Amino acid sequence: xxxxxxxxxxxxxxxxxxxxxxxxxxxxxxxxxxxxxxxxxxxxxxxxxxxxxxxxxxxxxxxxxxxxxxxxxxxxxxxxxxxxxxxxxxxxxxxxxxxxxxxxxxxxxxxxxxxxxxxxxxxxxxxxxxxxxxxxxxxxxxxxxxxxxxxxxxxxxxxxxxxxxxxxxxxxxxxxxxxxxxxxxxxxxxxxxxxxxxxxxxxxxxxxxxxxxxxxxxxxxxxxxxxxxxxxxxxxxxxxxxxxxxxxxxxxxxxxxxxxxxxxxxxxxxxxxxxxxxxxxxxxxxxxxxxxxxxxxxxxxxxxxxxxxxxxxxxxxxxxxxxxxxxxxxxxxxxxxxxx
Amino acid sequence: xxxxxxxxxxxxxxxxxxxxxxxxxxxxxxxxxxxxxxxxxxxxxxxxxxxxxxxxxxxxxxxxxxxxxxxxxxxxxxxxxxxxxxxxxxxxxxxxxxxxxxxxxxxxxxxxxxxxxxxxxxxxxxxxxxxxxxxxxxxxxxxxxxxxxxxxxxxxxxxxxxxxxxxxxxxxxxxxxxxxxxxxxxxxxxxxxxxxxxxxxxxxxxxxxxxxxxxxxxxxxxxxxxxxxxxxxxxxxxxxxxxxxxxxxxxxxxxxxxxxxxxxxxxxxxxxxxxxxxxxxxxxxxxxxxxxxxxxxxxxxxxxxxxxxxxxxxxxxxxxxxxxxxxxxxxxxxxxxxxxxxx
Numbered sequence: 001x002x003x004x005x006x007x008x009x010x011x012x013x014x015x016x017x018x019x020x021x022x023x024x025x026x027x028x029x030x031x032x033x034x035x036x037x038x039x040x041x042x043x044x045x046x047x048x049x050x051x052x053x054x055x056x057x058x059x060x061x062x063x064x065x066x067x068x069x070x071x072x073x074x075x076x077x078x079x080x081x082x083x084x085x086x087x088x089x090x091x092x093x094x095x096x097x098x099x100x101x102x103x104x105x106x107x108x109x110x111x112x113x114x115x116x117x118x119x120x121x122x123x124x125x126x127x128x129x130x131x132x133x134x135x136x137x138x139x140x141x142x143x144x145x146x147x148x149x150x151x152x153x154x155x156x157x158x159x160x161x162x163x164x165x166x167x168x169x170x171x172x173x174x175x176x177x178x179x180x181x182x183x184x185x186x187x188x189x190x191x192x193x194x195x196x197x198x199x200x201x202x203x204x205x206x207x208x209x210x211x212x213x214x215x216x217x218x219x220x221x222x223x224x225x226x227x228x229x230x231x232x233x234x235x236x237x238x239x240x241x242x243x244x245x246x247x248x249x250x251x252x253x254x255x256x257x258x259x260x261x262x263x264x265x266x267x268x269x270x271x272x273x274x275x276x277x278x279x280x281x282x283x284x285x286x287x288x289x290x291x292x293x294x295x296x297x298x299x300x301x302x303x304x305x306x307x308x309x310x311x312x313x314x315x316x317x318x319x320x321x322x323x324x325x326x327x328x329x330x331x332x333x334x335x336x337x338x339x340x
Numbered sequence: 341x342x343x344x345x346x347x348x349x350x351x352x353x354x355x356x357x358x359x360x361x362x363x364x365x366x367x368x369x370x371x372x373x374x375x376x377x378x379x380x381x382x383x384x385x386x387x388x389x390x391x392x393x394x395x396x397x398x399x400x401x402x403x404x405x406x407x408x409x410x411x412x413x414x415x416x417x418x419x420x421x422x423x424x425x426x427x428x429x430x431x432x433x434x435x436x437x438x439x440x441x442x443x444x445x446x447x448x449x450x451x452x453x454x455x456x457x458x459x460x461x462x463x464x465x466x467x468x469x470x471x472x473x474x475x476x477x478x479x480x481x482x483x484x485x486x487x488x489x490x491x492x493x494x495x496x497x498x499x500x501x502x503x504x505x506x507x508x509x510x511x512x513x514x515x516x517x518x519x520x521x522x523x524x525x526x527x528x529x530x531x532x533x534x535x536x537x538x539x540x541x542x543x544x545x546x547x548x549x550x551x552x553x554x555x556x557x558x559x560x561x562x563x564x565x566x567x568x569x570x571x572x573x574x575x576x577x578x579x580x581x582x583x584x585x586x587x588x589x590x591x592x593x594x595x596x597x598x599x600x601x602x603x604x605x606x607x608x609x610x611x612x613x614x615x616x617x618x619x620x621x622x623x624x625x626x627x628x629x630x631x632x633x634x635x636x637x638x639x640x641x642x643x644x645x646x647x648x649x650x651x652x653x654x655x656x657x658x659x660x661x662x663x664x665x666x667x668x669x670x671x672x673x674x675x676x677x678x679x680x681x682x683x
Binding site (some may be wrong): 086133142146147151152153158269273278312314325326 | 384460464465467468469470471473474475476477479480482484485488489593596600627636638639640641642643644645646648649651652653655656660680
């Protein structure tokens with residue numbers, strides 16, 4: 001699912017003397033998902049051979065829950081990466097929406113269906129506020145995002161005083177365990193969100209304009225794209241997706257806690273980048289992002305299955321990210337160097 | 341402003357004096373308000389409390405400041421501080437290393453961690469943001485893996501006394517911070533290396549053409565940042581008397597906040613050490629003031645966030661002023677009497 005407006009030209013290889021093996025190798029090297037694909041297959045093979053429990057229905061279900069939530073978090077980051085910006089407040093928006101969600105259900109008895117809608121609206125508003133400050137004040141986007149991350153988190157802690165909300169309606173908590181023909185409901189929701197985002201970027205004018213803004217803001221503006229509006233839309237979408245991920249996580253955990261989302265920041269960047277999206281904007285790969293999220297989930301899962309202390313997970317995550325980034329960088333320069 | 345000041349000099353002054361000045365004004369206002377409403381604020385005890393937290397926070401901010409000035413950023417400052425703290429604690433508690441070699445080893449470790457960041461940034465060509473996000477995860481994981489999340493409690497008394505030591509009523513750790521500030525001031529104003537680091541931050545391409553070894557400068561500045569982060573971790577360990585693995589987890593925000601409030605440009609090329617100290621002091625006073633006024637400390641983060649936003653806004657006002665000055669000069673350069681084209 002590549003979405004690149006005009007860039008990344010693939011030159012026809014003029015030579016006829018290439019051997020078939022070389023052709024296959026070059027086609028493989030050109031493939032955007034080559035790095036993450038190889039890593040995923042290799043780790044998956046090792047795990048399925050070494051640890052039979054990897055295949056168990058229980059383990060696969062737990063994997064799919066992780067991928068479902070991480071995927072939506074990563075989509076939230078992807079939305080702003082498309083315009084070439086970062087959302088450092090993603091985790092704070094998640095925590096804030098999760099707690100607000102639990103609070104209105106527990107204190108005011110709001111039906112959970114209504115609370116979900118309100119929660120996503122709240123997340124969108126928090127994202128829109130961030131976009132509006134960036135666009136209308138011209139303050140450096142990184143500073144705005146950092147400042148709002150602290151402000152949202154501080155406001156959440158100040159208002160909730162670190163409380164968590166555990167008395168959620170059983171019908172809502174059941175959603176976290178529900179399955180449709182064996183597929184967990186949360187994964188279905190996550191994939192639906194992914195398809196919607198992919199359609200947005202590939203099939204709609206707004207999506208192309210978002211990517212054009214990220215690829216080169218000045219050029220996009222000269223071509224008649226209202227880039228300010230695009231940045232506003234990207235941040236709003238990011239907030240909405242962070243809120244969706246928070247609600248999904250609350251359903252999965254069965255409670256709304258202030259620590260919700262505290263682990264999201266690294267995966268939110270790692271999954272899109274592992275999947276070949278650019279941090280500098282203009283190029284987003286939704287499918288690749290989900291493969292990236294799957295790779296992160298499989299690594300965490302593998303550590304648990306091998307009985308490695310969870311404390312080492314962060315080290316391994318960082319190393320994997322660095323290696324994958326370096327390999328991806330090497331692949332891109334190999335493709336450029338050989339004019340593939 | 342004097343009449344002899346030329347365009348570029350005036351623009352530079354507008355761009356660079358605003359931050360440190362507004363941070364200093366903020367410090368004066370908050371101190372005045374707190375001394376009026378909170379009677380305990382002006383006590384000697386409270387000054388010591390402020391000096392201790394400023395000693396740590398200012399060094400954390402220096403660690404971020406040096407990379408910002410060279411046009412990068414380092415998200416792993418807190419992770420390096422935490423890793424150093426537990427390594428120094430572990431060396432002293434389990435291997436019975438005397439405090440001085442342990443502290444030196446810790447500072448060296450910080451420099452190595454920072455240099456690894458720098459080498460990765462330079463050699464892979466990836467952005468400092470994503471590289472240090474990943475290495476922060478690596479360093480935090482090492483910290484937790486080594487300690488399993490458990491602190492080193494039994495540090496030697498010869499190390500723990502440093503935390504409480506005072507010279508003429510002034511905490512020793514605060515003096516350490518002042519010495520570091522002076523050394524950094526000397527480095528960036530008087531020494532060729534410091535000027536090179538700033539040149540890289542101001543305009544990497546121009547620095548390269550002028551013969552500055554850009555790659556080496558970026559590795560050095562990350563190493564320096566790691567060293568400062570390590571010192572901040574050791575300062576906090578000495579103060580707490582316990583090497584906690586959680587040291588550094590909450591440094592990210594303040595490491596950016598103090599330099600930004602103090603006028604260090606996120607785009608690189610300029611720093612103000614007094615500005616950073618004032619920025620750190622402002623953050624410390626706000627946290628202290630909330631405690632003095634019996635306000636829930638949960639609100640500290642919100643206030644810090646709003647202060648960063650305000651600092652960003654002030655910087656933006658200065659940037660816009662500079663743009664206007666530039667435009668005015670361009671128009672002034674056009675001779676008024678000359679006939680306009682096409683008219």
